[in-house]
Amino acid sequence: MQLIQLIIDGVASGCIYGLVALGFVLIYKATETINFAQGDILMLGAFVAYSLIGILGMDYLTGFALTVLIIAVFGFFLDAVVVRQIIGQPAFATVMLTIGLGFIFRGFASIYWGTDIFSFSTPFSGKITEFNGLIISYVNLSIIIGTAILMSALYFFFTFSKIGVAMRASSENQLAAYYMGIPVKFIFSLIWSISAGVAAVAGVLLAPITLVDTSISLIGLKAFAAAVLGGFGSIPGAIVGGIIIGIVEQLCGTYENYLFEGVREISAYLVLILTLIIYPRGLFSDKAEVKKV
Amino acid sequence: MRFIFKTKYSQDINIAKHNGDRFWYSLLILIMAALPLVLDDFYLGEISYICILSIAGIGLMILSGYTGLASLGHAAFLGVGAYTHAFLLTNGIPFYASIPIVIVVSFLVGAAIGIPILRLTGMYLAIATLALGFIAEHVFIKWEHFTGGNRGLPVPQPEFLGMSFFDSVFFYYVCLVFLIAAMFAAINILRSPTGRAFVAIRDSEIAAQSLGVNLGLYKALSFAISGAFTGLAGALLAHYIGYLAPDIFNIFLSLTLLLLIVVGGMGSLHGTVFGAIFVGFLPQLIAICRDYLPSSIGSQPGLEPMLFGLILVFFILYEPLGIYGRWMKIKLFFELFPTYKRQTFKKQKVFTKSDRV
Numbered sequence A: 001m002q003l004i005q006l007i008i009d010g011v012a013s014g015c016i017y018g019l020v021a022l023g024f025v026l027i028y029k030a031t032e033t034i035n036f037a038q039g040d041i042l043m044l045g046a047f048v049a050y051s052l053i054g055i056l057g058m059d060y061l062t063g064f065a066l067t068v069l070i071i072a073v074f075g076f077f078l079d080a081v082v083v084r085q086i087i088g089q090p091a092f093a094t095v096m097l098t099i100g101l102g103f104i105f106r107g108f109a110s111i112y113w114g115t116d117i118f119s120f121s122t123p124f125s126g127k128i129t130e131f132n133g134l135i136i137s138y139v140n141l142s143i144i145i146g147t148a149i150l151m152s153a154l155y156f157f158f159t160f161s162k163i164g165v166a167m168r169a170s171s172e173n174q175l176a177a178y179y180m181g182i183p184v185k186f187i188f189s190l191i192w193s194i195s196a197g198v199a200a201v202a203g204v205l206l207a208p209i210t211l212v213d214t215s216i217s218l219i220g221l222k223a224f225a226a227a228v229l230g231g232f233g234s235i236p237g238a239i240v241g242g243i244i245i246g247i248v249e250q251l252c253g254t255y256e257n258y259l260f261e262g263v264r265e266i267s268a269y270l271v272l273i274l275t276l277i278i279y280p281r282g283l284f285s286d287k288a289e290v291k292k293v
Numbered sequence B: 001m002r003f004i005f006k007t008k009y010s011q012d013i014n015i016a017k018h019n020g021d022r023f024w025y026s027l028l029i030l031i032m033a034a035l036p037l038v039l040d041d042f043y044l045g046e047i048s049y050i051c052i053l054s055i056a057g058i059g060l061m062i063l064s065g066y067t068g069l070a071s072l073g074h075a076a077f078l079g080v081g082a083y084t085h086a087f088l089l090t091n092g093i094p095f096y097a098s099i100p101i102v103i104v105v106s107f108l109v110g111a112a113i114g115i116p117i118l119r120l121t122g123m124y125l126a127i128a129t130l131a132l133g134f135i136a137e138h139v140f141i142k143w144e145h146f147t148g149g150n151r152g153l154p155v156p157q158p159e160f161l162g163m164s165f166f167d168s169v170f171f172y173y174v175c176l177v178f179l180i181a182a183m184f185a186a187i188n189i190l191r192s193p194t195g196r197a198f199v200a201i202r203d204s205e206i207a208a209q210s211l212g213v214n215l216g217l218y219k220a221l222s223f224a225i226s227g228a229f230t231g232l233a234g235a236l237l238a239h240y241i242g243y244l245a246p247d248i249f250n251i252f253l254s255l256t257l258l259l260l261i262v263v264g265g266m267g268s269l270h271g272t273v274f275g276a277i278f279v280g281f282l283p284q285l286i287a288i289c290r291d292y293l294p295s296s297i298g299s300q301p302g303l304e305p306m307l308f309g310l311i312l313v314f315f316i317l318y319e320p321l322g323i324y325g326r327w328m329k330i331k332l333f334f335e336l337f338p339t340y341k342r343q344t345f346k347k348q349k350v351f352t353k354s355d356r357v
Helices: A002-031 A038-055 A060-086 A091-112 A138-160 A162-172 A174-179 A184-210 A214-229 A235-254 A263-278 B009-013 B019-038 B041-066 B075-090 B095-117 B122-142 B168-191 B193-203 B205-210 B215-241 B251-264 B269-292 B303-318 B322-335
Strands: A128-131 A134-137
Touching (some): A038 A184, A138 A162, A138 A184, A214 A263, B041 B251, B075 B251, B168 B269, B269 B303, B269 B322
Antiparallel strands (some): A128 A134
16 A cells, blocks of 8 residues: 555656656757756746745636746747757757756846745645545645646647647658748747746646745756656657656655665666666657667 | 978878967966966966866867767766775875876776767767766765765875975976876877767767777777866866865766866867866856846855856857857957958858757
């Protein structure tokens, strides 16, 4: 029973990793760049939600929606103004650029909001439900349900909406999409905005657990493990990878005595390295295989 | 404009291409050697630190600037070097024996890490090195027998050539000699077939492979050589800091090294020195900025990462070749004086190159 309890907790934190990883995957699929600032966008989302809900006293759902909207618009302009300029440069340039952007966001957050730890009240805070002896907190439940809703919304968006199909086409082949009359640049900015919006959702859902401060941007680094495990470039893979990482982390934390001390903090990175060494394609990779030497 | 009249084939591989180079670099070394006569201990300490950063920068430059492999965890090598050095000195190994051991150990660690993860390319490599950096930091904390864990590890300051490392003039000379030696070694590695293979890999892996470059071997070699230089810098850094704590070798240090090579100029050894000077004086620069900003912003701790990020973004977007690139442009302007064309360095329009096959 304890095992099931651990797995449920792991799934909840794994959903957050999965959502952040989803942001990586969306951008990677479209533009073949990796946004190292994803975790920092998540942090901005949490801070904006704190401002709207905690300070301005908005209703939770309104504040949530407004936060996602603000961050999505921010993501759109981030691509349109800054990131687009280095298209075609070596991968290294993008890595450095997004790392630099991440530092700017973190610095901005700690200047504007300060370095204290904040929290805001949510409808889920402190409530738990019991089910066959399992204790599930409403916060974890909200994360799991929120992820499920977001995933199905994205699924329908990419499968049935015209813009969603255009996005898939641009990811598949930029030039061909351009010939078909798809405004590729605009679509890419839109993908950045969706990715930023997803990160904001993750940030707001996460806020009741970790509270809001600048250090939550480190989640972005653990989410790399999720994205790689799921096979970079696969949307369901990102979520499944995230959930696996979340469960592994919980299990490592509990059975630390049988392994070695402090294994919990680096378990995500160990999974990442092992995946890259043993099976770099990842679990759900599409046809794009990692080039091997 | 200077034209070099070549009369021998051997001229092609000269380190200094003409007498002007010879003159200016000799003058530079002389001035550096004479600095302790003029400067006080504080500035000598700063310049020693810049020398150490330059050596670490050479290491990362060989990997990132010349072989085109990004590493976001290079502080791990600094840590390996520093801890190995301190451990050896604590166990009574003399300085002159410890340094070569440190270099060999860092080389081997680089090779050991490089062989499995260098099958990856581009983004995957960056992510993997980032993860390795975290794991290394964690190992430094938990392997208490070797590193002293969170309590830290005092670095012994032994006598060397009858002098103490506490003497800042002596330490300055040690750092300077190591920098010159490292620079000389790097120049020679880079103009050897090995170095040419590195550059070929950077410019096109497929072309390099077609010409018979063993990609796996040379990438691992690049990682190992890079590790050796950075390990050496770590050993000197251990003396500079005096007391090792695991959180020194964190991701921020790795990113500072990356900032160093980006600001200095990717793909040039001059750039490592320029970048090291920049990074070395960055704290002072930030302190000056703090004075000019209104105190509500100036006193914030968030200012440092923010400026760090702004500088990085600025250089990537507007001066991708860094300070050295800017210097080349200025030099060319004067060489070509009335006929300089701005278009010479115009960024070419490029399309995204796909990693997908």
